[in-house]
Amino acid sequence: MTKKSAPAKKPEVAGYNARQAPINAKLGHDELIALYRDMVRIRRFEERCLRSYQQGKIGGFLHLYIGQESIAVGCVSVMGKHDHIITAYRDHGHALAVGMGMNEMMAENYGKYTGCSKGKGGSMHYFDPSRNFWGGHGIVGGQIPLGTGLAYALKYKGLKGAALAFMGDGAVNQGAVHESYNLAALMSLPVIFIIENNGYSMGTSQERSSAGPSLAQRAEGYGMNWDIIENGHDVLEVRDKVAAALKLAHEKSLPSVLEIRTYRYRGHSVADPDTTYRDKQEIEAYKATKDPLMVFQNSLLAEKVLTDDSIAKIDEAARAEAETSAQFAEASPFPSVEDIQKDVYWEADNPADRKSQGTLFFN
């Protein structure tokens, strides 16, 4: 992490090899395979979600993470016990990476009572505070002040932890994001703002939406550390750079902005036909050379960590897990009409401990 004054593109460190970085050099076969497996699980889950959406089982919006798997998996793999995470609505990858189950996630997408939010949040609003995962947020950039607040609480309580606050490249022009940058830098909060830059804020490319040489470089205006991870498709590079930012947060309580270059294969949401703002060649070119699963798979094959046989087994298991989750969701009950008014007020849900009086609901 360095403070830089000029170019949008940070110079590559000569001879840098993410695999040789200390945090990755120590990884054993099982750990490497686990990283690969988690990425495969995200992709198969997303593909199964798409099918369910097309079958009319999932309502509203469905923002698929396909193409960006290396980021959620890489980031979460370097988090410690007191580190927390919050993201926007493209949240399935992060949820799986922190250890949420496909069943509760798919059931949430189906609007079922067995969903992680009892069918009250939907695809965009997953939560699991027991795994330090604070959503799943629908308004672009709206979660960034919350992530800053998580870091504030960690520092206040004297815990050696940090908050990883994820956003897309479309969020960087929201005022709440800039206000959060200022607060984090001003108060020295242990927060890492992670911009998953997939090049498009919905259907508007970066050059059509964001002024300035790079998104991360805006951190300089706040005297904050920043870095760009050019190879966001490389899970090991993501790990190395995010671990460095975490170290700064843990040891010096300093915030950072990380811009991770990535790409999404599907439209902004499934409702986006993806025909107006980029051509298919661009997508195919990325898939052919930078697909995060393929790139990691190839390097693990070369290292003989994976074999064709183990790759097939991992894939088969992930497909089966996703299929099971769809069956689980299908078989689960919807919430009841009574459930509509539960989980609104803590006091209403805990009547024995209620201190207030009077009417809370008006029908």
Add this chain to the structure above:
Amino acid sequence: MPVISYREALRHAMSEEIERDPNVVLMGEEVAQFNGAYKVSEGMLAKYGPQRIVDTPISEAGFIGMGVGAAMLGLRPVMELMFFSFYTVAFDQIFNNAANIRYMSGGLINCPIVLRGPANGGTNVGATHSHTPESIAAYHPGIKVVVPSNAYDAKGLMKSAIRDNDPVMFMENTILYGETMEVPDGEYLVPLGKANILRAGTDLSIIGHGRAIQMALKAADLLKEKHNINAEVVDLRSIRPLDEETILNSVKKTNRALYVEESKPFCSVGAMVAAIISDKAFDYLDAPVKRLTSIDSPAIYSMPLEKLQLPNVDRIYQAALETLK
């Protein structure tokens, strides 16, 4: 019993809760070093230090959102809005995040935050600084709304609000900050959702909240003096939760109701209360429920006119007489 101001009552409440619970922190613009724009937090930085009394930049969306995030992780932030009107700048953080987080997480998260500050007109600061958003706030399930009209309630309600596990919007009043009354030393709580009958009566129920209900007491004196009318005056204190029982019992006794408030008339708290009365006590009514609000326009700057735009003793007195026609 000591006589203290509304401002001091708030300060005592926050101080007692800061001493009681290490997770309580007061945060906002000018609350610490400047001692509070309206001196509510005067002396608190010196007493409790910068960990507990925290100055923020002018950045409402940022710092209110930060407070919401900190509350999710177990802090009990008390966030001062220098003017409550500035809630508009933090609207998304309040109503999308604080209000919805429990629901969207299926009850996994709660958000014990207090947003407090003065929400009133009458000080010639124009439309941007004179919002009275209690009905807008109370419209949102997940949010609680409190509007104390006197020092005793300000203290007891503030202590309850800070201990509450749901987000509470606590609307104060700059004109009331200096008003004094007897307030007991030390610990007491006023529960949210419990209305207070300020004056018992038999001929008419004047129901309301905030500074307007204090004016209603004076109007009630005039009604008695000039017409021998005994008005009952009910201060709601809390908008959501709402003490329907006290409202309905009063109306069933007097058979006439006038709602007074500083808000604008459209979808105001009085509109909601009138709907509840017509729904649940229609047969007891001898006259339509009347409402007395600010005159329906943005808050006017001009000093003598703003006094006329807001509820005042004479307007309340006249409205009461019309209800009794």
